[in-house]
Amino acid sequence: MDIEKVNSMDFGEFVDVFGNVIERCPLIAAAVWSQRPFSDLEDLEKHLFAFIDALPQSGQEGILRCHPDLAGRELQRGTLSAESQREQRGAGLTSLDADERLRLAEFNAQYRARFGFPFVLAARLSDRAAVQRELAARLDCPPAQELRTALGEVKKIGHLRLADLLGADQARA
Numbered sequence: 001m002d003i004e005k006v007n008s009m010d011f012g013e014f015v016d017v018f019g020n021v022i023e024r025c026p027l028i029a030a031a032v033w034s035q036r037p038f039s040d041l042e043d044l045e046k047h048l049f050a051f052i053d054a055l056p057q058s059g060q061e062g063i064l065r066c067h068p069d070l071a072g073r074e075l076q077r078g079t080l081s082a083e084s085q086r087e088q089r090g091a092g093l094t095s096l097d098a099d100e101r102l103r104l105a106e107f108n109a110q111y112r113a114r115f116g117f118p119f120v121l122a123a124r125l126s127d128r129a130a131v132q133r134e135l136a137a138r139l140d141c142p143p144a145q146e147l148r149t150a151l152g153e154v155k156k157i158g159h160l161r162l163a164d165l166l167g168a169d170q171a172r173a
């Protein structure tokens with residue numbers, strides 16, 4: 001997909017295509033649509049991320065709360081977004097045994113109780129062992145630092161999702 005194509009999208013198409021670059025936060029794509037034209041895809045990414053950075057802490061925490069737990073109930077129920085499903089499967093989180101699933105659920109619950117939002121990690125850059133390690137390590141972080149780390153992970157996920165959207169279209173062209 002080239003940038004002319006992106007810049008020519010009407011609002012509805014733009015939100016359809018980019019609405020889940022940030023998990024379950026189509027408002028972010030909706031907000032940056034009016035900032036067209038973008039000079040290139042990095043520019044689009046910059047606008048998406050600048051929107052996140054400009055939010056008050058409550059809004060940033062809201063973005064984190066839109067993320068499903070890793071290996072959580074939504075994975076069991078099959079109600080994840082297509083992107084999240086693919087990412088969690090890629091990290092091996094669909095094939096945990098019962099003990100591993102329980103351990104992760106306990107850590108996820110501890111994390112949520114401490115910080116007030118779910119543990120977020122770019123699963124595609126990780127694997128099941130690293131997810132558990134990271135979660136245990138980040139539980140000890142000071143809250144302000146942890147908010148920054150988690151938003152950094154949201155951006156990594158968004159970066160990879162954007163690259164997928166573009167790559168898929170280039171392959172078709």
Ligand SMILES: NC(=O)N[C@H]1NC(=O)NC1=O
Binds near residue numbers: 068084118119157
């Ligand atoms: N909780 C969490 O990190 N979820 C996200 N991570 C990821 O790679 N995809 C997600 O949905």
